[in-house]
Amino acid sequence: MLIALWIINVLLAIAFLGAGGMKLARPKSALAEMGMGWVENVSPTSIKMLGGLEVLGAIGLILPLATDIALILTPIAAVCLAITMVGATVVHARRAEPMTVGIVLTLLAVVSAVLGFLAL
Numbered sequence: 001m002l003i004a005l006w007i008i009n010v011l012l013a014i015a016f017l018g019a020g021g022m023k024l025a026r027p028k029s030a031l032a033e034m035g036m037g038w039v040e041n042v043s044p045t046s047i048k049m050l051g052g053l054e055v056l057g058a059i060g061l062i063l064p065l066a067t068d069i070a071l072i073l074t075p076i077a078a079v080c081l082a083i084t085m086v087g088a089t090v091v092h093a094r095r096a097e098p099m100t101v102g103i104v105l106t107l108l109a110v111v112s113a114v115l116g117f118l119a120l
Contacts (some may be wrong), residue, residue, distance in 0.1 A: 005115040009061040009074070012108055016058035016081060019074065023051025038091050050084075057081040075116030082109035 023031065028047055031039045039047055060077025064070050089102035 001115060002119055005112065005119055006065065008108055008112045008115065009065065012078070012081065012112060013061045014057040014104070015105060016054045016061075016075075020051040020054025020058065023047050024055065037097070038095060043064045053084065054081070057084070057113075071116075071120055075120075078109045078113035078116055082106050082113060085109060 026034075026045045031047065042050075057077050057080055060073050061081075064073040064077075078106050085102050085106040089099050089106060092099045092102055
């Protein structure tokens with residue numbers, strides 16, 4: 001079970017580090033040009049905050065497992081990322097945009113949380 005948790009968390013961490021890092025590093029206009037139309041309805045501060053939360057969530061998936069310190073933080077990070085992705089899926093649904101990636105990441109985050117709580 002721990003191996004499955006590591007595999008899922010590494011995949012999630014890569015996805016959220018990439019997405020969050022991009023939101024932190026690029027300006028709102030560049031994100032809009034990349035096809036992220038939802039940024040037009042959100043302030044630049046909110047975009048940066050969302051990116052920072054995604055990066056922190058990715059760190060929370062890996063760091064407690066790697067250090068064997070405060071292991072409860074791993075499933076908590078997964079739950080927080082799942083909540084974030086539910087919000088993202090709702091935003092994309094309202095804008096009639098594809099939601100497949102959001103749904104997949106939500107489900108992976110939920111699986112990570114369940115495995116994390118069971119592994120404690």
